[in-house]
Amino acid sequence: MNPTPLKDRAAIVGIGQTEFAKHLEPSEKALACRAIAMALDDAGIAAHEVDAFAAYTMEATDEVEIAKAVGAGDVTFFSRVGFGGGGSCATIGHLAMAIATGQASVGVAWRSRKRGSGPRPWTDTVNQLATPAQWTRPFGLLRPVDEIAVLTRRYMHEYGMTREQLGAVAIACRNRANANPAAIMYERPLTMDDYLSARMISDPLCLFDNCLETDGALAVVMVSAERARDCRGEPVYVHAFGQGLPAQHHGMVNYWNDDPLAGPSWTAAKQLWKHADFGPADVDVAQIYDAFTPLIPLSLEGYGFCGKGEGAAFADDGGLELSGRLPVNTSGGGLSEAYVHGFNLINEGVRQLRGTSTNQVAGASTCLVTAGEAVPTSAVLLRRG
Amino acid sequence: MLKPLVDADGAPYFEYAAKGELRMQTCANCGEVLFPPRPMCPRCQGIEFEWKLMSGRGHVWSFAVPRPPLLPDYAALAPYPVVVVELAEDRRLRLVGNLVAAEGAAIDSVDPATIEIGQPVRAVFQEIEGLFVAAWTPDE
Ligand SMILES: [Zn+2]
Numbered sequence: 001m002n003p004t005p006l007k008d009r010a011a012i013v014g015i016g017q018t019e020f021a022k023h024l025e026p027s028e029k030a031l032a033c034r035a036i037a038m039a040l041d042d043a044g045i046a047a048h049e050v051d052a053f054a055a056y057t058m059e060a061t062d063e064v065e066i067a068k069a070v071g072a073g074d075v076t077f078f079s080r081v082g083f084g085g086g087g088s089c090a091t092i093g094h095l096a097m098a099i100a101t102g103q104a105s106v107g108v109a110w111r112s113r114k115r116g117s118g119p120r121p122w123t124d125t126v127n128q129l130a131t132p133a134q135w136t137r138p139f140g141l142l143r144p145v146d147e148i149a150v151l152t153r154r155y156m157h158e159y160g161m162t163r164e165q166l167g168a169v170a171i172a173c174r175n176r177a178n179a180n181p182a183a184i185m186y187e188r189p190l191t192m193d194d195y196l197s198a199r200m201i202s203d204p205l206c207l208f209d210n211c212l213e214t215d216g217a218l219a220v221v222m223v224s225a226e227r228a229r230d231c232r233g234e235p236v237y238v239h240a241f242g243q244g245l246p247a248q249h250h251g252m253v254n255y256w257n258d259d260p261l262a263g264p265s266w267t268a269a270k271q272l273w274k275h276a277d278f279g280p281a282d283v284d285v286a287q288i289y290d291a292f293t294p295l296i297p298l299s300l301e302g303y304g305f306c307g308k309g310e311g312a313a314f315a316d317d318g319g320l321e322l323s324g325r326l327p328v329n330t331s332g333g334g335l336s337e338a339y340v341h342g343f344n345l346i347n348e349g350v351r352q353l354r355g356t357s358t359n360q361v362a363g364a365s366t367c368l369v370t371a372g373e374a375v376p377t378s379a380v381l382l383r384r385g
Numbered sequence: 386m387l388k389p390l391v392d393a394d395g396a397p398y399f400e401y402a403a404k405g406e407l408r409m410q411t412c413a414n415c416g417e418v419l420f421p422p423r424p425m426c427p428r429c430q431g432i433e434f435e436w437k438l439m440s441g442r443g444h445v446w447s448f449a450v451p452r453p454p455l456l457p458d459y460a461a462l463a464p465y466p467v468v469v470v471e472l473a474e475d476r477r478l479r480l481v482g483n484l485v486a487a488e489g490a491a492i493d494s495v496d497p498a499t500i501e502i503g504q505p506v507r508a509v510f511q512e513i514e515g516l517f518v519a520a521w522t523p524d525e
Contacts, residue, residue: 123456125387134390135421136481138513140451140459140492141467142387149449150469157447157502203450203464203497248427255446255469255479256420 004240004275008383010096010107011228011235014043014221015347020184020338023117024215028060031217032112033069039219040070044232045106047071050221052104053078054094056087058121058341061112070108077104081243083251084121085291085372086264088342089380092369093241095222105223111343112217120213132251145210145292147252148374149202152294155261156204161297161312163204167195169293170208170335172320177332180358184212185336209293211339218343220350228385236353239366239383240276244268245376252374264377265302265370272379273304280304283381284364285352286326287345290333295373296320303368303379322359330359345369346380353384386458388514394422397436402517407508408436409478420478439478441508442524443470446479450497465493466500470521483511483520495523 016038018024018031026034040047050072053063063078077098081087088111095107121127122143129137141147155161174190177183190208198206228235244267246257254260273279280303288299297311305326306314319325331337331348338344349367351357365384371377391399394410401408410422414431425432448468453460465483472478486494488509506521 129387129390132421138387138389139467139481139483140465141481142451142455142459146449146451150447153449154447200452256477258477
């Protein structure tokens with residue numbers, strides 16, 4: 001048996017996205033349909049050929065309504081991956097598995113959100129208070145940012161990370177957004193002084209350590225590698241895929257693991273690299289889930305770009321900038337392009353490998369895209385054909 | 386303020402806390418101490434439990450100081466510290482809680498600037514809408 005049956009067997013052949021804004025008028029369902037239609041058009045594939053859908057939880061639209069509205073044919077595969085932002089890349093992985101095993105031939109993954117103009121999930125205390133939050137929320141650790149702030153302060157204590165290093169992460173993302181007309185922070189520079197003088201949201205994390213609440217939708221279309229050769233655009237292959245839910249993991253608060261600073265990315269990474277023909281040193285560009293700045297150093301460690309405790313220093317001397325050690329979040333990421341639960345990172349990964357990014361890394365042929373660190377997570381390695 | 390949810394696994398914690406005792410779920414078969422409470426021992430798959438009395442002593446593992454936007458009751462008290470305390474008995478027993486100046490004091494009664502990772506704390510008990518939970522106070 002082929003030990004890596006998924007490798008390069010499926011490809012992303014179409015991407016689509018609506019505009020991103022603090023407030024968009026259309027419903028989430030309408031935005032999702034528009035993004036999917038654009039992705040199908042980009043691929044040159046008719047809607048009635050779609051027979052697979054993959055989404056992740058906290059998605060307000062469902063596959064029945066979406067399939068009906070966009071004009072999909074009979075659907076033979078649908079999946080919904082748990083844990084919100086940790087599921088973004090898993091949608092790509094699940095469709096790749098469905099296509100590689102013959103369960104489907106044309107897959108669509110999508111995300112539609114109105115987080116800019118809609119309610120914050122953490123204010124839904126009825127749902128939030130169920131396990132695990134019953135042991136944390138009543139004490140005032142109310143929001144994801146509070147949970148990550150605890151991990152961040154411990155990381156600073158153990159490894160000497162400074163606020164300037166987190167500022168460098170925020171600024172690297174902002175610099176990319178400044179050159180991306182689709183980004184909410186297009187042409188809106190951020191300086192270290194701005195960062196250091198910003199108001200605190202959950203000390204030690206300030207305003208600019210947090211992603212942007214955004215309205216918008218994105219979608220991708222996937223087919224087999226064989227069919228991809230006949231599609232309109234250049235295919236981007238799914239080279240490897242991993243999910244990770246570590247032993248004794250407990251949601252955003254990883255506090256009950258032996259080492260809370262080794263999060264789910266470590267588990268997903270082991271699975272990812274096991275099936276890849278190359279390693280972290282061969283990754284040309286990375287799109288790393290950045291709901292909060294410290295997720296980037298934590299993920300750089302988890303995915304093996306540096307050693308434990310070295311993630312913060314990785315951002316020193318422009319390490320995450322376009323000409324740095326590893327260009328990250330080249331569209332601006334969740335911090336400065338749009339926070340659409342990480343799906344914009346997938347589309348940007350595809351653009352990099354097509355050579356069409358507004359912050360193109362010259363000759364990029366491999367890209368890591370990750371989903372939310374600190375929750376059960378997922379990642380894909382994308383490769384140019 | 387948000388009230389903890391009481392489920393079958395965690396109920397004994399709140400019963401003991403109401404009596405001023407910090408007790409942790411302990412596997413009756415292998416002695417593994419579990420937190421948060423759950424229906425099966427991850428080490429031996431045992432389903433019988435005892436509730437072991439803890440010393441109530443620990444150290445601050447880390448903390449955050451939330452500021453608005455927050456739910457209204459919390460915003461009124463912000464900035465307030467929330468600590469994660471490692472119990473003296475086992476460093477993996479990390480409890481999230483409030484650091485207060487003394488038993489019964491408000492969650493904003495300790496100046497966050499005075500808190501240090503590693504500082505010793507001890508358990509006191511605080512009421513949240515009829516339920517008692519462990520809180521923490523600086524231990525000299
Ligand atoms: Zn046991």
